[in-house]
Amino acid sequence: MKNxxxxxxxxMVLLVALVGCKGIDEESNAGGDIGQSTKVDVLRLxxxxxxxxxxxxxxxxxxxxxxxxxLYDSLLEKDENGNIPWLAQDWSISEDGTVYTFExxxxxxxxxxxxxxxxxxxxxxxxxxxxxxxxxxxxxxGEYIVKEARRIDEKKVEIxxxxxxxxxxxxxxxxxxxxxxxxxxxxxxxxYDGEDAAIGSGPYKLDTYNPQQGTYKYVAFEQYxxxxxxxxxxxxxxxxxxxxxxxxxxxxxxxASADILDRYQxxxxxxxxxxxxxxxxxxxxxxxKVEELKDIHxxxxxxxxxxxxxLIENVARGSATMSxxxxxxxxxxxxxxxxxxxxxxxxxxxxxxxxxxxxxxLLIGNAAxxxxxxxxxxxxxxxxxxEIQIESAETKxxxxxxxxxxxxxxxxxxxxxxxxxxxxxxxxxxxxxxxxAIAGYNNEEINSLSQKQAIERDEAKRKEMIDEMxxxxxxxxxxxxxxxxxDNFVYVTEKYDGWMFRYDHNKTDHNKLSYLIREK
Amino acid sequence: MKKHYLLIFTTILIINFFLPRxxxxxxxxxxxxxxxxxxxxxxEKQIEEYKAYYGLDRPLYIQFLNYIKGLLKGxxxxxxxxxxxxxxxxxxxxxxxxxxxxxxxxxxxxxGVFLGTVSAYSRNGFLDKFAYFSMTVFSEIPSxxxxxxxxxxxxxxxxxxxxxxxxxxxxxxxxxxxxxxDIIYHGxxxxxxxxxxxxxxxxxxxxxxxxxxxxxxxxxxAKGKGxxxxxxxxxxxxxxxxxxxxxxxxxxxxxxxxxxxxxENVFSYPGVGRLMREAFxxxxxxxxxxxxxxxAIMVLFFSYLSDVFCKKMxxxxx
Numbered sequence: 001m002k003n004x005x006x007x008x009x010x011x012m013v014l015l016v017a018l019v020g021c022k023g024i025d026e027e028s029n030a031g032g033d034i035g036q037s038t039k040v041d042v043l044r045l046x047x048x049x050x051x052x053x054x055x056x057x058x059x060x061x062x063x064x065x066x067x068x069x070x071l072y073d074s075l076l077e078k079d080e081n082g083n084i085p086w087l088a089q090d091w092s093i094s095e096d097g098t099v100y101t102f103e104x105x106x107x108x109x110x111x112x113x114x115x116x117x118x119x120x121x122x123x124x125x126x127x128x129x130x131x132x133x134x135x136x137x138x139x140x141x142g143e144y145i146v147k148e149a150r151r152i153d154e155k156k157v158e159i160x161x162x163x164x165x166x167x168x169x170x171x172x173x174x175x176x177x178x179x180x181x182x183x184x185x186x187x188x189x190x191x192y193d194g195e196d197a198a199i200g201s202g203p204y205k206l207d208t209y210n211p212q213q214g215t216y217k218y219v220a221f222e223q224y225x226x227x228x229x230x231x232x233x234x235x236x237x238x239x240x241x242x243x244x245x246x247x248x249x250x251x252x253x254x255x256a257s258a259d260i261l262d263r264y265q266x267x268x269x270x271x272x273x274x275x276x277x278x279x280x281x282x283x284x285x286x287x288x289k290v291e292e293l294k295d296i297h298x299x300x301x302x303x304x305x306x307x308x309x310x311l312i313e314n315v316a317r318g319s320a321t322m323s324x325x326x327x328x329x330x331x332x333x334x335x336x337x338x339x340x341x342x343x344x345x346x347x348x349x350x351x352x353x354x355x356x357x358x359x360x361x362l363l364i365g366n367a368a369x370x371x372x373x374x375x376x377x378x379x380x381x382x383x384x385x386x387e388i389q390i391e392s393a394e395t396k397x398x399x400x401x402x403x404x405x406x407x408x409x410x411x412x413x414x415x416x417x418x419x420x421x422x423x424x425x426x427x428x429x430x431x432x433x434x435x436x437a438i439a440g441y442n443n444e445e446i447n448s449l450s451q452k453q454a455i456e457r458d459e460a461k462r463k464e465m466i467d468e469m470x471x472x473x474x475x476x477x478x479x480x481x482x483x484x485x486x487d488n489f490v491y492v493t494e495k496y497d498g499w500m501f502r503y504d505h506n507k508t509d510h511n512k513l514s515y516l517i518r519e520k
Numbered sequence: 521m522k523k524h525y526l527l528i529f530t531t532i533l534i535i536n537f538f539l540p541r542x543x544x545x546x547x548x549x550x551x552x553x554x555x556x557x558x559x560x561x562x563x564e565k566q567i568e569e570y571k572a573y574y575g576l577d578r579p580l581y582i583q584f585l586n587y588i589k590g591l592l593k594g595x596x597x598x599x600x601x602x603x604x605x606x607x608x609x610x611x612x613x614x615x616x617x618x619x620x621x622x623x624x625x626x627x628x629x630x631x632g633v634f635l636g637t638v639s640a641y642s643r644n645g646f647l648d649k650f651a652y653f654s655m656t657v658f659s660e661i662p663s664x665x666x667x668x669x670x671x672x673x674x675x676x677x678x679x680x681x682x683x684x685x686x687x688x689x690x691x692x693x694x695x696x697x698x699x700x701x702d703i704i705y706h707g708x709x710x711x712x713x714x715x716x717x718x719x720x721x722x723x724x725x726x727x728x729x730x731x732x733x734x735x736x737x738x739x740x741x742a743k744g745k746g747x748x749x750x751x752x753x754x755x756x757x758x759x760x761x762x763x764x765x766x767x768x769x770x771x772x773x774x775x776x777x778x779x780x781x782x783x784e785n786v787f788s789y790p791g792v793g794r795l796m797r798e799a800f801x802x803x804x805x806x807x808x809x810x811x812x813x814x815x816a817i818m819v820l821f822f823s824y825l826s827d828v829f830c831k832k833m834x835x836x837x838x
Contacts (some may be wrong), residue, residue: 015573047689048788049602049798059802060562111522132566142565190573207692210600212612212790215689238788240684241668242677250683396803397544 007449023507039204043252043496044507046245047236048214053206054198057188066136066510067216067236069176071111071200073101075121076173078502079513083170084227087116087201089175097164099145100158100172100481102155107225109204110179114195118151121182125149125159125172131189137171141432145171165281165454166462167422177201188307192378193208203229203516214238227516230498233517253491253499253509258319264490276331278418280323280484281311281373283362283409287440287478290360293409294440297352299477303342305349305384306377312483315372319488327417327424334421339474349384352440361363363407365395371412373482375431377411405439417484419504426468426479441478482515522671525820532816533591537584540612540775540805547600547803549578574600574806587809596810601802606810609825614814616686617784621776624714629769632719633758636726641733642755651723659720664780666712667786674709681709684788708786709814714779718772729761736760763833770826 004428005142026342032392034242036164050064051057053071055512071504077086085091088102110117119479125146128138138145145168179199185513186192198206205347216236248253256272260510264270283302285293291297303325312320324330362377364370371392378388388409393401401407429450446469452463473479489508491499499519501506508514546566562570571577574597575586589802590597596606635655639648683690684708693699733739734757742752776819781793788794792811 030627051602059601059603132569136563136566139563142563177746191598193604199796210689211604211609212616213685213687213689214788214790215685217690224673235690237689238685238790240788241676244671245683248676248679248683377548394544399822400544403546 007472009326019148036516037175041231042235043231043234043515044235044237044250045253046239046242046251047216047240049211050214052193052198052211053216054189054200055135056131056192057197058134060414061136062507062510066507067353069202069510070204070218070234070512070515071198071202071206072176072178073108073201074174074176076169077512078174078504080501081503083173086175087121089171091173093169097455098161100159100169101152102159103155104157105225106155108201109223109225110181110201111199111221113177113223114179114181115403116177116179116201118154120180121157121177122149122151122459124134124175124178128175128180133176138175140165140171148265158372163455164221164457165419166456170420175520196462202512203227204234207233210442210452211381212482213480215219221388227513227518230515230517247349249492252496253489256488256490259489260317261488261490267420269492269494270490271497273489273499273501273508274319274486275489275501275508276321277485277487278329278504279413280329280412280414280417281370281411282483283377283482284407284412284438285478285480286405286409287438288436289439290408292358293360297354297478298356298358299480301349302381302386303477303480304345304352305386306480306482307344307382308342308482309344311373311376312382313377314367316483316485320483322488323484324470325474325477325481327427327473327479327481328421328466328470328485329417330420332421334466336470338467339471342474346383353386355382355385357387359387359389361389361391361408362396362411363391363393363401363409364411365398366392369393370413412487418502418506422450422454424466425454427474438478443472443478445475446472521681525824527815529820532813532820533588534587536809536812537587538580540808541580541804547805548638564764566647574598586721596813597806598674599799599803599804599807599810601799601807604616607806609795610810610814613704613790613792614793616789617777617780617793620702620783620789620791621773621780622689623707623718624711625769625776627711628718629658629722629765631715632722633726633765635719636723637730637753637761638744640727640730641749643731652727653816655720655722655723658716659718659724661717662782663713663717664782664786666716666799667710667783670713671708682706682836686790707789710780710783711788713786718776718780722765722768726761726765729764730757733757733761741779759808763830767826767830770822770829774815774824777815777819 005312011417028469037068049061050061050067051061051065053237054067055072057066058068073087075088075091078084087105087108090103092101093099094101104116104118104121110116125138126149128136129144129146132139133278143162145161147162149158150160152158158366161168162170162323179201180200181188182196200208203221205221205223206216207219208215208217210216214236215238218234220232237250239251240250242254243256243260245251261272264272285299286295308322323331324335324339325342326336328335362374364374371390374390377389381388381496398410399414402412404409405449406491426437428437428441429447430442430454436442451463453462453469456462456465487506489499491497498514500511500513500518501508502511505511532794533595546567548562555578568577569683578586587597593605593733596602599609600608621820629834632655635651639651671683675683681707687699687702688706691702693702733783739752739757742756747756781796783789784791784793785797792815796811798804799811
C-alpha cells in the first residue's frame, strides 16, 4: 500500500514538472517577442563555458576571445574593409614612425559608471607589460613592443614603440583597454574574480554568467558613447545539437555544414552567407630530415599531381576554395593573381619527376576530413610514382610533431590567413636568429623581403614586395597549399540580418559590429 | 581490505599524475584549427611565462611532489584553460552528473531487476522471450545514439523536453519548487537515455541469478507449503539472488560515469563528463588530473560500499 502511494506521488511530481516547466519556458521567452515583428529583442547564440570574459580569464579560443571583446573596447575597431576609429576617434603617426598619437572620444564610460580617461589607456599599456593578457599581441620576438605610453592631456595619449612595423598599429589598436580603478591593485589578474572583474567599456555589459550551464547574458549599456546596441540583450545558451536548436529557433545563427546547406538555400526564410574561413589545409614538407624534398622539381610535381578540385568536391563537398601556392588567399587585396595556379596536370608532374620514384610517410591528425584528404592524395600521387604511407596521430601529437620536426610530410589545417599579409614572414621566413620557419627551408630573398615589407610605409611599394614574395613561394612550393574551407552562416532573414563580416575574421558572431546599429 | 584500497589509490595517484604528461601535445601549442575554430597563438615567451605560472617548467619529480603536497591540503591546482580552481570547477559540475547517474541507476536497477525476476519465473514463456529480446537489443545500443534519437523525437519534433542544458537559461524561479521541477524536467531525457542503456544489464543479471535460485530445493519447499507466488518470488527468491545484483549495481557506477560523458555531451548537460571532454580537447593537464582523481575516488568508494553490503547480505563472503 505504502509503495503504491509512493508511485502515485512520483507520477504526480513528474506531471507537475512537465506542466510547470512549460510555464517557465513561456515566461522567459515572452520578452523577446513583444512588439517586435521584424526584429528580435534578444539574440541567442550557442553557449558553453568560455571563461570569465575579461582579458585575463577568457579561454584561448575564438568564442572566449570574442565574448571578452564585446565587453571591452579597444582604440580601433575593424569593419569589412579595414581599421576604423573607435575609442580613438582619430590617430596619427610621427615622421619616424615610432610614436602614435590617439585622440580619445568624449563621454566614454566604464560599465560601473566611472568615466574612461586617457589615464586608463596609459595604465593599460603599462599593466600589460607586467601582466600578459590571454591574447597578447604586444609581444613580438619575446619583446614588449611599447616603449612608453604617455598621457598628453584629457583627450590625447601617445604610445611610443621601439621601432616601426606595419603590423604594430593593429597590435596597439586592438589591445583591450582596462579600467585603472579596478586593476591597479590586482597583483594576479589570472586569479582575480571579484565582482568587478568583467567591467569593460563596450556597448554591452555582462549581466549574467553561469559557468556550469555555459550561459552568458549581455545587456545593452545605456551610457555607451558610440553606435547604438541593436538588441537589448545577447544570450549564449547551451546547445546540444546545433541544427535542431537552430530549427527550433533556440539560437539565431549557425555555421551549417555543406551537407545540410540545400535545405536552407532553397528556403526564402533563410539567408545563407558563405565566407572563406581564412584557414587552409596544407602539406608541410620536412626538407631538413628528408633530403629528396629539397628538390624543387619534386615539390612542384606534388603540387601539380594532386587534384585539388577533386578534394574540394569530394571532401569539402564543394564548400571550399582552392588555396594559392603563394599563400595569400585569392580574395585578399594583397593577392598576386599573376603567379602559377598549379592546375591539376599529371603530365607536367610526371615530366618534372623524370621517371624517378619516391616513397614518403604522410603524418595526419585524427579528424575524418584529414583521413579523406590523405587517401585521395595518396591515390593521386601513386599515379606519378610517389608512394605515400599514411600515419594518423592524435591531433595534438601531430601538432607537436610539426614543432619538433618528427615527420616527413605532414597534413595540417592552419588559420590566421586573414588581414595583413605579414603572416608570410612568420610562415616562411627564417627568424633573425637564423631559425627556419619551415624545417630545412631558407630562402635569402624571402627572408630579406619579409623584413623589408614589415617596415615599408609606402603601401604601393609594400604591395610590390608582397607580390614578389608570392611569386617566389609559388615557384618554390615550400608548402603545398590544398584548399580552405568556406563557412556557411545561416540565419532567419526576417528576425535579424545585421550580421557582418570583418576583413580579417570570418566568424560573424565574433564581431562587435554585428551587434550594433550601423549607418547604412 | 583497507590495505588493498590504499594500494589501488596510490597507483591511481601515480598514473593520474604521469599519464596526461606523457600524452603528446602541449596545452599551450595551437598549430592546427579544428571545426573552423580560431585560437590565440601564444608566443614562445608567453608559453614560457604560462609554464612557469602553472609550475609546468619544473622537473617532473618536483611537479609530482607539489601535486601531492597540494592534494594533502585539498588543493587540486588551477585549470589552465578555464583559469579557475579545479576543485571549484569539479564541485560545481559533480552534482549534475551524480543526479543523472544515480537517478538512472535507481530506475534501471529497479525496473531491470523486477523484469528479470518476472522473466525468470515465466521462463520460456512469451513474456520471458519478449523481455529477453528487447532488453538485449537495448543494452547493445550505444548511449549517445539513443540520446540523439530521444533528443530528436521528444525534444526537437514533439517539443516535450528541452534540447539542451541542465536548467532553463536565465530562468526566474519564483520558488525553490519551480527550480527543482525545472531541473527534473531538463534531466528527464539524459536520465531516460542512461536508464534505458543500463536496464538490459540488470535485467540479464537478475534473470540468470534468479534462474539459479528458483531451481533450488528451498523454493520447491516454499511452493509445496502453498506460499503465494509473489511472496516466493520477491521474498524468498529475490533475497537470495540479490548479492550478485547489488554488487553489480555498485560496480556499474564506474561504467555509468563513462556513459554520462557521452550523454552529457549529446544533451549539453553541465556535468563532469562535458567538462572532461573539454579538458582532454585542450590538454588541460591539471583539470584532467583533478577529474580523473575525483571519479576514481568515487568509484573506489562505491566499490568499497559494495564489498560491505555484500558481506552483510551474505556472511559467507570475506
